[in-house]
Amino acid sequence: MNRIISGFTRYPVHPEKNPVHPVHEFLSQSTPRRPPATRPHLGRDTFSHVNPVIAIVGPTASGKSTLGIEVALQLNGEIINCDSVQVYKEIQIATAKVPLEERKGVLHHLIDFVSPDINYTAGEWAREAAKKIEEIESRGRVPLLVGGTGFYLRALRQPFFSSPPTDESLRQRLNRLREKHGPEHLHRLLKRIDSSAAAQLYPRDWPRVQRAIEVYFQTGRSIVDQQPIRPEPHESSRRLRILALNPPRAELYKRINDRTEEHFRAGLVEEVRGLLDQGFSPASNALGAHGYRRVVEYLQGLRDLESAIEQTKLDVRHYAKRQLTWFRHEADVEWFEGFGEENTILSSILRSIFAGLRSK
Secondary structure, three states: OOOEEOEEEEEOOOOHHHHHHHHOOOOOOOOOOOOOOOOOOOHHHHOOOOEEEEEEEOOOOHHHHHHHHHHHHHHHHEEEEEEOOOOEEOHHHHHHOOHHHOOOEEEEEEEEOEEEOOOOOOOHHHHHHHHHHHHHHHHOOOOEEOOOOOOHHHHHHOOOOOOOOOOOHHHHHHHHHHHOHHHHHHHHHHHOOOOOHHHOOOOOOOHHHHHHHHHHHHHHHHHHHHHOOOOOOOOOOOOHHEEEEEEOOOHHHHHHHHHHHHHHHOOHHHHHHHHOOOOOOOOOOOOOOOOOHHHHHOOOOOOOHHHHHHHHHHHHHHHHHHHHHHHHOOOEEEEEEOOOOHHHHHHHHHHHHHHHOOOO
């Protein structure tokens, strides 16, 4: 069982007893991370409403982006994107990124900056977001996190363990294996090298399965053993106010259906075809996102166009439902009943923010 992946050999990691094999050294070539700086533990009440960091969240198509811009204009704020699809360059139509000319001069960060062939993680976003919060506040402005990716916010509030940087060579080889044999093949590989991690992951949850394989080959240790070792949260997480939109479900679903049809009319198929022609993997995180993966299946001949459109509508509606469920399980979320474009919602949110400031 020495040969697990063609070209990658497993070796025992006992540096005090065994020299590091050149192949293992190659797999592990990464810059060691410094341990995170120790920060004093500040209780939530210390900063809960003084110099708040505002997060505007909710399901897709609920008007978060429009609302975020209006709140930023009122608070002298800047927006940090909190959407796991909008981080990617090249993909535009189905991401619903606000065009530059419609941002009303409000600066947006962490948007449209990652190549589609990169698997950008929640941990990476949380570290970048913390830096952006510091930069924005150093200019005397208010940071607003706007988007619907709850896992990103979770990573900011409860940081993950300091995993090794991505080894792109290893990742590309695993991507090829997944494309050729399917995600379950990666799970079988993980079970052979790290059964404890495999037991905790679904066979088709390939992003986490693949990351567990990468961590094992790069560190020689199970990801399960390393996950409990977490850095302190960034202090801004204790000043975070999460404001969530909860629009009427029937109207939200109608918006999703209408917007999906508009995306296809606007050239979504041509956009995806162009990305595939450029050599981007159909198995990438970007093209595997809701709004894109059914188009890929259509271009691969796995379904017809009408089926791609209808399945995309269903995918996005299910995603919206999962988003609402996620935020209902998060602590300290303030809910607002309606869409972000409604003036009453903007007024209610501003009143809530200013009332919190006055209470301090």
